[in-house]
Amino acid sequence: MTLRLNRRHFLGTAACGLAAAGLPLRARAATPFTFQASWINDAEFSGYFAAMDLGLYQAEGLDLTYLSGGPDVIPESTIIAGRADLTLTTPDTTIKAISEQGAPFRIIGAQYQKNPLGIVSLKSNPINSPAELVGKTLAVPPVNVISVQAMLKMNGIDVADVNIVPYAYDPTPLIKGEIDASLDFTTNVPYTIGLQGAEATSFLLYDYGFTTYNDTVVVTEETLKTRRADLVAWLRASRQGWTAALEDPAEWPAKWADSHFDGTGRSIENEIYFNTAQKPLIESPAGIFAMTEDGIEGNIAALEAVGIKATRDMFDTTLLEEI
Numbered sequence: 586m587t588l589r590l591n592r593r594h595f596l597g598t599a600a601c602g603l604a605a606a607g608l609p610l611r612a613r614a615a616t617p618f619t620f621q622a623s624w625i626n627d628a629e630f631s632g633y634f635a636a637m638d639l640g641l642y643q644a645e646g647l648d649l650t651y652l653s654g655g656p657d658v659i660p661e662s663t664i665i666a667g668r669a670d671l672t673l674t675t676p677d678t679t680i681k682a683i684s685e686q687g688a689p690f691r692i693i694g695a696q697y698q699k700n701p702l703g704i705v706s707l708k709s710n711p712i713n714s715p716a717e718l719v720g721k722t723l724a725v726p727p728v729n730v731i732s733v734q735a736m737l738k739m740n741g742i743d744v745a746d747v748n749i750v751p752y753a754y755d756p757t758p759l760i761k762g763e764i765d766a767s768l769d770f771t772t773n774v775p776y777t778i779g780l781q782g783a784e785a786t787s788f789l790l791y792d793y794g795f796t797t798y799n800d801t802v803v804v805t806e807e808t809l810k811t812r813r814a815d816l817v818a819w820l821r822a823s824r825q826g827w828t829a830a831l832e833d834p835a836e837w838p839a840k841w842a843d844s845h846f847d848g849t850g851r852s853i854e855n856e857i858y859f860n861t862a863q864k865p866l867i868e869s870p871a872g873i874f875a876m877t878e879d880g881i882e883g884n885i886a887a888l889e890a891v892g893i894k895a896t897r898d899m900f901d902t903t904l905l906e907e908i
Contacts, residue, residue, distance in 0.1 A: 587650075587783075588663050593878060607710075610672045611684070614842070615643065615646055615647065615648035616646055616647055616815055617648050617650065618642070618647040618648065618649055618650070618670050618671075618819060619649075619650040619652065619668065619669040619670050619671075620633070620649060620650070620651055620652065620669060620670070620671050620672070620819070621637050621652045621654065621660050621663040621668070621669035621672040621673070622651065622652060622653050622654045622657065622672075622673060622811060623654045623658075623660050623669070623672065623673040623674055623675075623800060623850050624653075624654045624738070625653055625654060625655050625849060625904070626653050626664070626845050626846060626848070626849060627773075627849060627851065627856060627859060628772075628838060628856040628859035628860040628863065629772075629800070629863070630845075630856075631665070631827070631830040631831075631834075631838070631856075632696075632824075632826040632827030632828075632829075632830045632831070632867075632873070633651065633823055633826055634826075634841060634845045634875070635826040635827070635829045635830040635837055636822045636823055636825060636826025636827075636829075636832070637649065637651065637826075639826065639829060640820035640837075640839070641823075641826055642818075642822045644822070645818035645819070645821060645822045646818060647815060647818055647819060647822065651709070652668075652669060656790070660672040660673060660674040660803070661674055661678065661679065661682060661688070661690065661803065664681055664690075664803065664805050664808070665805065670695070670704060670804065670808055670812060670815070670816075671802060671803070671804050671808070671816065671819060672802075672803050672804075673696060673797055673800040673801065673802060673803070674789075674800075674801060674803050675797075675801065675886060675894055676692065676695075676798050676799075676801050676884055676888065676895070677732075677797065677891070679692060679801060679803050679899075680692075680888055680893055680895045680899055681893050682869065682892065683899055684894045684895065684896075685749050686835070687732050689805050689806040689807065690803050690804070690805060690806070690881050690899075691803070691804055691806055691809050691900075691901045692801045692802065692803055692876070692898065692899060692900045692901065693802050693803070693804055693809070693816065693819075693901050693902075693904050693905070694801070694802035694803070694820060694874035694875075694876065694904070694905060695798035695799075695800070695802065695876050695880070696798075696799070696800035696802065696827075696867060696873075696874065696876060697791060697798055697799040697800050697863070697866050697867055698820070698866060698867065698869045698875070699791040699792075699797060699798075699799075699865075699866045700789070700790065700791050700795075700797045700799040700866075701770045701771050701772045701799060701862075701863065701866055702729065702732075702766070702768060702769070702770060702771070702789070702790055702791075702799070703757070703769070703770075703771040703787045703788055703790055703791075704718070704723070704766050704767075704768060704785070704787060704788055705759070705766060705767050705768075705769045705771065705774055705775065705778070705785055705786075705787045706759070706765060706766040706767075706785065706786055707759065707778070707783055707784065707785060708783075708784040708785065708786050709783070709784070709816055710762075710765060711788065712765060712766045712786075712788075713788060714740075714774040714788065714793070715736060715737055715740040715742055716740065716794075717795050718737070718742065718744065718747045718765075718766065719742060719746045719747060720746065720747075720748075720750040721747065721748065721763065721765035721766060722763075722764045722765050722766075723748065723749050723750070723766050723767065724749075724750050724751065724758060724762065724764045724766070724767040724768070725748055725750075725751070725752050725767070725768040725769065726751070726753075726754065726768065726788050727751060729768050730749060731891045732795055732891055733749065733768055733790070734749075734789065734889045734891075734892040735795060735887070735896040736766035736794055736795040737792055739793065739794035739795065739891070740793055742834055745846060750764065752767050752768060752769075754769070756769070756777055756778050756781070757781075759778070760778060760783050761779050768790075769787075769789065769814060771787040771788075771789060771862065772859050772862040772863045772866070773855070773858070773862070775787060775858075775862075776854075776855050776858040776859070777855075779792070784805065787855065790863055793889070794872075795887050795890070796880075796883030796884065796886065796887045797883075797884050797887045797888065798880065798884055800837060802874065803822070803888045803898055804816060809901065815853050815903065816904055817904050817907045820874060820904060820905065821908045823873075823874070824872065824873045824874060824908060828861065828873065831860070831864045831867065834857060834861040834864055835857045835860070835861070837860070838856035838857050838860055839853050839857075841856075853865065862883070870888055872905070872908070874905060875905060876900055876902050876905065881897060881900050881902075884900075887898070
């Protein structure tokens with residue numbers, strides 16, 4: 586789905602609000618800019634929706650086209666094909682493409698300082714650490730098996746001591762007791778489990794050594810070279826949008842029931858849960874999208890553990906310094 590966002594009728598009101606809030610107004614001609622999201626419209630993208638509705642991209646001189654993602658969208662392909670200027674994706678896929686295929690990508694920011702992927706279990710049969718997985722059945726999507734195996738090894742656990750089975754993003758087997766735990770997004774799946782009358786608990790892979798970002802902001806080297814000012818403008822507006830969206834995580838989702846969240850089939854209560862749960866994973870003392878040297882080193886080490894060779898130059902932090 587493509588949403589063409591050209592809300593000039595809203596700009597006057599938004600400009601007044603921005604001025605009142607002390608946010609900078611920039612009077613330059615609007616420049617077309619296309620942003621490819623990594624998944625369907627949900628609370629994962631609250632900061633960008635808030636920035637759109639507040640007129641923050643327009644104030645930065647960007648005429649934004651927002652492209653939602655989904656299971657059939659490969660985010661990196663959109664920027665390689667020139668259909669988008671910037672995308673969100675995961676550091677493992679981006680860096681693997683750079684190191685193994687010579688893809689001309691650079692990571693310029695990280696939405697999630699901590700990857701929201703974690704081990705989800707039921708409070709009635711809790712698994713609160715990697716050590717408690719020994720002798721248990723853990724359902725893992727095939728694409729994430731190597732990451733889970735790396736986390737187990739980092740914590741001194743023999744992979745053979747955990748029964749890893751395929752997972753199809755459905756918590757029903759967990760609720761029925763057919764498995765003991767699953768690898769899933771801790772920001773959302775516990776809510777889904779709650780709807781079925783059970784209560785979930787979880788821990789992040791990140792907190793047990795697999796220290797990767799998620800929803801990393803990726804551009805091509807050519808875009809980085811030729812559209813630097815526009816990228817800084819996008820980062821600045823998006824950071825302000827996320828600050829607004831996370832100030833009160835329950836405030837914005839209800840406003841999007843008939844717009845950004847229309848037709849997703851998920852309740853606003855679900856999106857509020859999601860937005861609340863992701864707040865501590867996004868916010869950083871160094872600012873939203875920050876990539877600290879320690880954080881980058883953590884990503885490089887975690888990816889090395891799964892056989893992906895990352896180097897410091899794949900992460901460009903200089904644009905964040907200009908926000």
